[in-house]
Amino acid sequence: MSDNMAAIRRIELIPSTQASEVAVLAAQCHQFPMSLTSIEGCFGRFYSVSGLYEGHSLVGFYILHTLFEDATIIDICISPDKQGLGCGKMLLNAACTEAKGLGAERLLLEVRQSNDSAIGLYTQRGFIKTATREGYYPCDNGRENAVIMELQLDNKKAP
Numbered sequence: 001m002s003d004n005m006a007a008i009r010r011i012e013l014i015p016s017t018q019a020s021e022v023a024v025l026a027a028q029c030h031q032f033p034m035s036l037t038s039i040e041g042c043f044g045r046f047y048s049v050s051g052l053y054e055g056h057s058l059v060g061f062y063i064l065h066t067l068f069e070d071a072t073i074i075d076i077c078i079s080p081d082k083q084g085l086g087c088g089k090m091l092l093n094a095a096c097t098e099a100k101g102l103g104a105e106r107l108l109l110e111v112r113q114s115n116d117s118a119i120g121l122y123t124q125r126g127f128i129k130t131a132t133r134e135g136y137y138p139c140d141n142g143r144e145n146a147v148i149m150e151l152q153l154d155n156k157k158a159p
């Protein structure tokens with residue numbers, strides 16, 4: 001990608017009218033994606049859905065759920081043809097900033113144990129593994145473990 005194109009990447013809230021675009025991108029990125037109905041449910045209270053755009057093209061998104069001290073990344077995706085270019089890092093940083101700005105004290109997520117690129121991204125950003133959920137996800141040959149990861153957001157209120 002040219003520097004010009006990188007320079008015009010921007011992150012902004014996705015309106016609920018574009019839920020189907022989010023679902024299409026999720027289906028390109030995951031073997032077992034969230035359904036359109038589930039994604040539409042993420043445009044409600046306590047959620048935000050933010051997109052990474054290049055010009056008018058949606059090339060990535062994250063869904064954040066924030067409730068009091070806990071924020072959770074429900075999903076984060078970069079279009080397959082844009083992966084490995086720093087876009088995931090850009091979106092994850094935005095999710096961390098948003099969660100902190102909303103007053104959350106920690107950011108949580110769960111990820112397939114086999115998802116090396118996502119675990120690499122989260123680890124590089126400072127997330128640590130806190131637990132494993134046995135057989136949480138469906139996969140080709142049965143079930144796969146989920147790894148729970150968390151990042152402290154340095155937002156704790158003084159006692």
Ligand SMILES: CC(C)(COP(=O)(O)OP(=O)(O)OC[C@H]1O[C@@H](n2cnc3c(N)ncnc32)[C@H](O)[C@@H]1OP(=O)(O)O)[C@@H](O)C(=O)NCCC(=O)NCCS
Nearest residue numbers: 029077078083084085086087088089111117118120121124
């Ligand atoms: C996971 C995902 C969001 C990463 O986005 P990306 O744009 O490819 O990631 P970036 O280019 O910003 O890479 C950021 C860091 O992630 C890690 N990373 C990326 N690809 C990796 C790989 N194949 N193996 C290990 N670590 C990897 C590295 O630490 C990398 O930093 P570096 O380039 O300085 O080494 C993207 O691969 C994706 O959309 N995957 C499909 C959907 C998905 O699995 N989402 C996670 C749901 S929990």
